[in-house]
Amino acid sequence: MSWSSLVPDAIVIVDYDAGNLKSVQRACAEVGVTAAISNDPDRVRRAERVIFPGVGAAGSAMRSLIKTGLDAALKEAILAGTPVLGICLGLQISLDHSEENDTSTLGLIAGRVRRFQFDDPELKIPHMGWNEVRPVAAHPLLAGIEPGDEFYFVHGYYPAPIEQHHVYAVTDYEHDFACALGKDNYFATQFHPEKSGRVGLRLMEQFTCWNGSC
Secondary structure, eight states: OOGGGGSOOSEEEEOSSOSOHHHHHHHHHHTTOOOEEEOOHHHHHHOSEEEEOOOSOHHHHHHHHHHHTHHHHHHHHHHTTOOEEEETHHHHTTSSEETGGGEEOOOSSSEEEEEOOOSOTTOOSSEEEEEEOEESSOOGGGTTOOTTOEEEEEESEEEEESOGGGEEEEEEESEEEEEEEEETTEEEESSBGGGSHHHHHHHHHHHHTOOSOO
């Protein structure tokens, strides 16, 4: 094994066959950092920071994570204090269980992921497009978000954490739902910062210098 293979990556984007990796990598480049895409659990464990993105279904995502050992690597990185950013599906499979495919998930934050159910027949599933994000608690990654700032969403399920102190921002889609969760050195968004223009890039940039403290 070469010495270079032992040097930690500054940022690793977790590849578990769940899409949108290149757009996350491009967003990192836009804010001046290089991020490696990897499905190697050891690189995730050694990384200085980890981004855990994803689009797709909870069931297939969990099967891929377990098959590759990335589920254990993510938990070990978080336990070691590594700053980790979850995005979209990455957020959803961070809770205990998802109604999508009736799937047991990672259990990083206590709670469940539920399917949208609406009284208004005009509201569509998935929730897709731009919507306002309203911080409800201070967090370094949400610094600078102003009233009216919108981020890009695409999802048919939403997180319902048990403990409300894990909720850092909400969005309205018939009713308020949690769109940003955090616990210690783990922070996750239901929206896609990498697809959200200026405000999304600011969040990504703030992640690149976040030390994992709230």
